[in-house]
Amino acid sequence: MPLEVDGKSYETDEEGYLADLSQWDEKVAVALAKSENLDMSDSHWEVVNFLREYYSEYQIAPAVRVLTKAIGKKLGKDKGNSKYLYELFPYGPAKQACKIAGLPKPTGCV
Amino acid sequence: MSDAEQITKKFMYINRKAPYGTIYAWESLEVVLIAAAFDQDISLAFIDDGVYQLTKGQKTEAIGLKNFSATYRALGDYDIQKIYVEKESLETRGLTLDDLQHLVYEDEDDDYAEKDSIKLVSADELGKIMEEQNVVLSF
């Protein structure tokens, strides 16, 4: 089902992940978050932007364990733990945050 | 099951194919990233054309394929610390370690010091390391 933002249509896969990474922008992110029943706060943006940087550097979306560790290193121990990340993204930080970041589903995520 | 009770096996992934021309290299990398979640003792070996997977400076825009050479640099984050490159394979291809990416991991037992993941080994040394493995997977 395509995602509609400001009258523009974006192709997604059957699970709602954006088909074309390069079409992503902040408006698309907000719409993707809405489809997950999430309102984007600064804390959400911090994780989403981190994921986009990680993807642009390594060409993969990190596994949850790797994401948690890397967030802890970059943003501090109070954020680098699964409790904090699951509060932001109840259906899984890797899965849900990746979708909002316009990235493919993390490798190995079912 | 607690960590202490968990049985850890030695897994080695053997890579013998060049990237891009066939799908083996990328498939292997994906399997490695998935398997890394299971806290096993993982090592990677690059022999024959597999050494080409690790070359520096890959730029794939013009051939329209994903440049997954960047992903090898994430292996340290996945706690993969043993990457064996076979010496003879490099030599017959006119390559040295300097032609390969510099891959590192952080050693938790040594105050997170950054250490080299790549170890240059002879075919004979690699053969001995292969014999120590519980599981060997070939790509």
Added chain:
Amino acid sequence: MSMLHTVNKSPFNNDALSKCLQCAQPGSSILFIEDGVYASREGTTFTDSVKEALKDKQVYVLQPDLDARGMNSSLIDGIKTVDYSGFVDLTTEHDSVQSWL
């Protein structure tokens, strides 16, 4: 009649290059593409046979495939790089094409 030979396999795990070099006639051209580009590097065990071919044949390599594989440096002297449109030109300039797969 002049022929263009293309080789798309690494010389190290397939004998396409070796057979191509045995068959290719003086005045013909050889183009390395895909994993075939590994043959264009100086200092490999195939360098001498490629240099031998350069004495009476043109040898080309596809630049995008070199770039993808990080093989831009240490090209054997005398090998010319071509882009995709150069590839097309080569196929039209020759009477026929043999693809060593």
